[in-house]
Structures are given as structure tokens and as C-alpha cells.
Amino acid sequence: MLFTLGDQSYDLGTFEYYFLKNSERPSADSAQIKIEEYLDLYINFRLKVLEAKNRNMDQDPAFIEELEGYKSQLAEPYLTATQYNDSLVMEAYERKKFEVSAAHILLRVDENALPADTLQVYNRLLDIKSEIEDGLDFSIAAKKYSQDPSARMNSGNLGYFSSLQMVYPFENAAYDNPVGSLVGPIKTRFGYHLLKVIDKRPARGQIKVAHIMIRNQSDSLAEEVKKKIFSIYENLQSGADWNEQCKIYSEDKSSAPKGGELNWFGTGALVPEFENVAFALENKGDYSEPVQTRFGWHIIKLIDKKPLPPLEEIRQELEARIKRDSRSKESKKEVLATLKKSQDFTLDSAVYKQAMAGIDSTIKFAKWTYDSTSTLLDQSIFSLKGGTYSVEDFYKFVVEAQRSRSNADLADYKNQLYERFESQSIMDAELAYLEQNNQDFKLILDEYESGILLFNLMEEEVWQKALEDTTGLSAFFEQNQSNYQANEMLEVRKLSAQDSLTLVKASQNLDLSNSQLDSLFNSQEALALQVDDLKVEKGEIAFLDTNWELGNHYQKEGNFYTLWVVKEVLPTRPLALNEVRGLAISDYQSHLEKLWVASLKEIYPYELNKKVLKRFVKTFD
Structure with a gap:
């Protein structure tokens, strides 16, 4: 026993499982500090779970249903026909070539x-x-x-x-x-x-590329879009910097700030027009001519390519995908066949036939029921090591599981329901055995059970309460107003051009709207002028940090000229609750949780077994 909370004791083995799963193994010098730090978190975790159980939240039907759903998934590694699964993994890997x-x-x-x-x-x-x-x-x-x-x-x-x-x-x-x-x-x-x-x-393996993208517009603007992407291509051909062109022109806002880089991908991940051009690039740094997809126009640059990784590098990924794939059904059949042997499964064929004959066509309309006085109900359809399964057990399952299948074949549908009953009974028996006899499974199951209870209790005691307690939230916000301040910002208009004379002319027409400037300067040359309206905090743009004042500020960066028109300096100010409601609610939840945990410690006094803890710390020497 490592510690107690009230009259409940907690063992060292379970603590060690959680500690090593959630922390890197400490060195001898750091073990004492890291273990004590984690112990505080673990005690708070156990306090909440203990409170949930004392509120009988583990008896709630919704909780039981959710946990039962997880149990079957968690048990899979302990039940899987390993040899058969290995063959599926190997088959999938060989085909990936x-x-x-x-x-x-x-x-x-x-x-x-x-x-x-x-x-x-x-x-x-x-x-x-x-x-x-x-x-x-x-x-x-x-x-x-x-x-x-x-x-x-x-x-x-x-x-x-x-x-x-x-x-x-x-x-x-x-x-x-x-x-x-x-x-x-x-x-x-x-x-x-x-x-x-x-x-x-x-197989072409995987590829990493960057792209500059101009999105499709209405049909009336299609030529302008095409003209713009080809102008960018001409700039690159003339020696313009890729990152600079991407930052200024690309309309894929998620990738533009990082040079247009996309995640690694393989065949079938993106549209074929994009993939084919990308994979055709041969040398790192090569870029394509503009290519059109249904999303817009792209210029694609090759960053890197890699072949299919060795099997061991992607084995876990393949196993996970196979479990979600239709071929996993074959694996489950192998599992059931193995479990039938280990559990001494014995079917009474005569009783089985009688039981199936007792189900009529009303089941196709989900209206079937059975005669509760029938002498057949007590007969055993099959037996396992742990006991027998009667016709009544099967019939109760059918009543609950039947769904309207008016177009289904009656014999096939009855057989499907029986197979579900049989496999579920076998799996439930094996799960019960695992829970009692397999320590690793017990620990994983405890983790999931405790996690669900913790989530449900936190939802009730902290998260939902913080959302509903508007009076308490307002009071908390006012008491902590100093934590919710808007930083000083600039409201700016950004005009960029490669030609300084274009920028001078634009500066003489600042009374025009952005769309009017676009029409005036970009009708002949697609990339003559770029205009954006921004709000900028200190630290975001180094040039503005040194020009933090109203007025026009000219900047030359690379091959581009930029006019920053600072229209307004927005001073530091207290934020209103509606501006930071999400952050304030999160902080209020943390506040409520601290108060609540303190109250739980009053209800469940804590006592540590210092000798056990000391011996555990020494195991890291």
C-alpha cells in the first residue's frame, strides 16, 4: 500500500504503471523530485475518481455501456490470432510496394x-x-x-x-x-x-512539396487568375525568391507563411492532377509550370521524396488500419475459432435447430417475441468452460437486437443474429477471464474506467458549472481584470510592389478602396500591387516595431517595396468579458477545480506510506 484516501488504499504497482506511462523514466538524481511531483497529480486524480464512485456514477447505465464498448477494443491485443494478423500485415505491406x-x-x-x-x-x-x-x-x-x-x-x-x-x-x-x-x-x-x-x-513512395496557389474565382475572373499565376511563374523564372513570392501572393493561407510547405503524402491523398505533376519533379528545388486543379492554379516545388519505409517502421500503422478495415472480419473469425477451442465450446445441434425454428418472419419487422412458458427455454444451446447458454438467453438477445429488415432473407437474418449472440457470449466470457487473471489488462481497464468517470464528474462539477454560473464568472473576471488586457496594436494598410514608382503612385491614391486600387494597378500587370488591411501587435513585424507611430512608412525588403500606412495606434486597454469569454471560462474552471479538490481533501484524508515511497525512489538508483 502506497497511500490511503479516507478508508480506500492504493497500491504501488498501479501508481508505478501510471507514473512510467505519463513520465520519462527519471535518473537517480531526479527521481525523488519527479515522483513527488507526479504523486501530487495522481492523488488529485484518485480523489476525483473516488468521489465519482461514491456518487455511484460507475452504476450509471450510460457509463456501463460506454465502458463495455471500450472493453472489447482493449481486449483485442489479448485475443487476436497473432499469426493470422501477421499475414495480413505482411500482405498489406507487400502490396504497398x-x-x-x-x-x-x-x-x-x-x-x-x-x-x-x-x-x-x-x-x-x-x-x-x-x-x-x-x-x-x-x-x-x-x-x-x-x-x-x-x-x-x-x-x-x-x-x-x-x-x-x-x-x-x-x-x-x-x-x-x-x-x-x-x-x-x-x-x-x-x-x-x-x-x-x-x-x-x-509504388512512388511519399513526397513532400511546397506550392504557391491562386484560388479559382468566378468564370468572369478565370483569365485574371490564370494571368496572375503565370506572372508569378515568370517572376520565379527570372530569379525571384520562392519564399518571398509565396508569402506575398499564395492564397493558401495555412501554408504560405512556411514557404508553401505541405505535409508528406502518397498516391491517392490529393487530386491526381496535383499528384502527377508533383511526382514528376526529379530534383529537390525543381518547380513545375502552373497546373490547374478544381481548387485553383498551383506552382509546385519539390522538397523531398522517400520510398516505402521498412516494414517495422510502419507495422503499428498497418496494424491499426487493418483493425478498421473489412479484412479484420477474417481476423475475428480466427480469434473466435481459437477461443472456441480454449473454452471447450460445445454446441447442441438439436436444441439449436429447435431454437431457430421458433423464430418466425415477424422478426423481419422487429416484432418477434417468444412464449415465456415454453419448456424449450431452459435447454442449453451451447456450453463453455464458464457455464451454459440457454435458449432463453438467446431469445432475450434476439428481442433486443432485432431490427426491421423487411427485404432480408429470413434464414440469413436469423443466422446473423445467432452468430452475433454466439460470438458476443464467447467474447464476454473471455473478457471476464481477462479482468480476473491478466494484470496488464486490469491496469489498462482501470485507466479507461477511471478516465470516463473523471470526465463525467469534471463535466458535472467543473466544466458545466463554469458555463452556467454567469454570476460567478463575472465576479471572477472582475477580480482578475489585470489578466485580460489587449496589447497595443497598429491598424495598418499594407501596399507592396516590385516597382517603387508603382508604390509612389499608389500612395497618391490612398483614398481609393482596395478593390479600386486593384483595378487601377493590376488590370495590365497582374502582380503590380498587393493591398491588405491588417492589425499588428508588437513583435509580429520587426519593421513596424521600430516605426510604431501614425503615418506612412516605406520599407525595402528583397526585391519588394512596401508602404505601411499606420492609420491608428490602438492602445493597451482592458478587455471586455465577451471578447475573451473562452479564456475567462477556462481560467474560471481551473479556479473552481482548485476549490473543489481542496474540499475533497477534507472529505478523504490522505496518508502516505513513506517507507514504500522511499523504496520505490531507490529503484531508480
Whole structure:
């Protein structure tokens, strides 16, 4: 026992788990300080969770439902069929070495459709396939027949893709068949597909680029936009600095301040027009001619390229994506098969048949119920090491789980519900075993349980209270007014040009609006003058820091001239609550939390076992 809060004790092992998870392992010299610092945080954390449990928040149905949802996810690493998962990871990685270009035709059909409806769609797609094999162009067939809305625009062409970018059955068909193949029908959750394999190529890896972008405007301004991007391109060709051009002209505001740099990306991440031009650049620093996408015009500069990383570098990423992918269903089947063996699963086939026969077609309309006096209810459908599962257990599950499926095949729908009941029962039994016998799982589960309780209690006791207590917030704000001050600012108009004479002429027309100046100076030369209105704090722009006064201030920077028209100096002033409400509420929440934690310490007295703590500190020597 490391410490107690009231009559509740807390062990060293759990504290050590939280400490090492949330802090770097300390050196011998820093261990005492770091452990004591974290211990204060941990005690406050446990105080809140203890209070939540004493309020019976862990008995709330919504809490129980949320925790149960997390349990199954947390248990996956302990239940997964490791060998099978490794094969899926290896398959995905090997496929990532290549990219496939394909086109498809989709005919939609509901996953739970009646066999007759499914067969009708299947046969219709076979007819379309025959038309293509007899000479109908695939792209024409896609426009004519495909129920994928994008087919009208792309003729069914999906471009290049790699593993984990398409649903698994579709990916398999694309990778497992040679170029030129017409494959299908292929069943996915969307319906049936015909697939044409157009091309395969080695993966291009990932690329990092920067871009200068001018956004699309109305049709009437399309030529002006094009003229502007080509003028920027001419500047670059003439030796203009990339970062300077990007900072002044690029309309991608998120990337312009950092030279237009974008995050690393690979095939399928951005629009093909952009990707193809980017990957065609060969040497670092090379830039493209202007290229148009649906977003606007771009000039793209290559910063770096890298091939597919080694498997071990991206294994965790692949595992996480596989868990979210449709192929994870196959992994779950392997898990269930393994658990059935370990739990001595035994099915009574005769009882199973009787139980299934007792469910009639009203289930398709979510109106099925059962006879509570039936002698069948006590019969066991299957057994596990931990006990037996009766027909009544199954029927109760069905009553809760049934949903309206009027177009579904009755036998298929009943079978789906039984499989869900069986797998859930097996998983629940394994979870119960893990909770009792696996210390690592118990610690992770405690972390999630405590985290949910802490969030719910903080929402009730601090966060929501701060939002609703407008009187208390106003009083707190007034008491701490000195913390909410607007810094001195300049209200400026910024005019930039490469030609100093243009700037002189512009300075003689400052009574014109920005749009009027644009029309006056940029009608002949697209980049003659740039005009912006800004509010600037001290420290943001070094030139203005030294010219902090009303008037016109000229600056030459690189190949550009700038006129800063300081229209007003806005002095330091107290901010009103409505100007900083978000910040004030956050500060008020922190204030309420401190008061509340102090009150909890009065309710649950704290006592530390100093000997245990001392021995723990020495383990870092």
C-alpha cells in the first residue's frame, strides 16, 4: 500500500504503471523530485475518481455501456490470432510496394437483400460483362450502367491506389489479376462490381512539396487568375525568391507563411492532377509550370521524396488500419475459432435447430417475441468452460437486437443474429477471464474506467458549472481584470510592389478602396500591387516595431517595396468579458477545480506510506 484516501488504499504497482506511462523514466538524481511531483497529480486524480464512485456514477447505465464498448477494443491485443494478423500485415505491406490503376462498374444491392434480388443484380452484371467482352468500351458501359455517381465524371476510372485504400474484396481482385483483366462480379458491402485492371506500377513512395496557389474565382475572373499565376511563374523564372513570392501572393493561407510547405503524402491523398505533376519533379528545388486543379492554379516545388519505409517502421500503422478495415472480419473469425477451442465450446445441434425454428418472419419487422412458458427455454444451446447458454438467453438477445429488415432473407437474418449472440457470449466470457487473471489488462481497464468517470464528474462539477454560473464568472473576471488586457496594436494598410514608382503612385491614391486600387494597378500587370488591411501587435513585424507611430512608412525588403500606412495606434486597454469569454471560462474552471479538490481533501484524508515511497525512489538508483 502506497497511500490511503479516507478508508480506500492504493497500491504501488498501479501508481508505478501510471507514473512510467505519463513520465520519462527519471535518473537517480531526479527521481525523488519527479515522483513527488507526479504523486501530487495522481492523488488529485484518485480523489476525483473516488468521489465519482461514491456518487455511484460507475452504476450509471450510460457509463456501463460506454465502458463495455471500450472493453472489447482493449481486449483485442489479448485475443487476436497473432499469426493470422501477421499475414495480413505482411500482405498489406507487400502490396504497398505496387500501385494499381483500375476502373469499375457498380450495381448496388443491400447486404441483407433477398437471394432473388441479389441474384437479379448478379445476373444483370454478368450481362453487362458479356456486352464488354463482345466489344462495348468499358468507359461507355460505366457511364451507361454504373450506379457509382462519380462514373458520369470519370467513366468508372478510380486512378491509382494501393493497399488499404479500397475495401478488401475489391483490393484482392485488383492485385490478384493481371493488367487488362475484366474481373467480376465482385461482392462488397456496396453491391456487385465489374473491375478492369488498367495498369500496375512500382509504388512512388511519399513526397513532400511546397506550392504557391491562386484560388479559382468566378468564370468572369478565370483569365485574371490564370494571368496572375503565370506572372508569378515568370517572376520565379527570372530569379525571384520562392519564399518571398509565396508569402506575398499564395492564397493558401495555412501554408504560405512556411514557404508553401505541405505535409508528406502518397498516391491517392490529393487530386491526381496535383499528384502527377508533383511526382514528376526529379530534383529537390525543381518547380513545375502552373497546373490547374478544381481548387485553383498551383506552382509546385519539390522538397523531398522517400520510398516505402521498412516494414517495422510502419507495422503499428498497418496494424491499426487493418483493425478498421473489412479484412479484420477474417481476423475475428480466427480469434473466435481459437477461443472456441480454449473454452471447450460445445454446441447442441438439436436444441439449436429447435431454437431457430421458433423464430418466425415477424422478426423481419422487429416484432418477434417468444412464449415465456415454453419448456424449450431452459435447454442449453451451447456450453463453455464458464457455464451454459440457454435458449432463453438467446431469445432475450434476439428481442433486443432485432431490427426491421423487411427485404432480408429470413434464414440469413436469423443466422446473423445467432452468430452475433454466439460470438458476443464467447467474447464476454473471455473478457471476464481477462479482468480476473491478466494484470496488464486490469491496469489498462482501470485507466479507461477511471478516465470516463473523471470526465463525467469534471463535466458535472467543473466544466458545466463554469458555463452556467454567469454570476460567478463575472465576479471572477472582475477580480482578475489585470489578466485580460489587449496589447497595443497598429491598424495598418499594407501596399507592396516590385516597382517603387508603382508604390509612389499608389500612395497618391490612398483614398481609393482596395478593390479600386486593384483595378487601377493590376488590370495590365497582374502582380503590380498587393493591398491588405491588417492589425499588428508588437513583435509580429520587426519593421513596424521600430516605426510604431501614425503615418506612412516605406520599407525595402528583397526585391519588394512596401508602404505601411499606420492609420491608428490602438492602445493597451482592458478587455471586455465577451471578447475573451473562452479564456475567462477556462481560467474560471481551473479556479473552481482548485476549490473543489481542496474540499475533497477534507472529505478523504490522505496518508502516505513513506517507507514504500522511499523504496520505490531507490529503484531508480
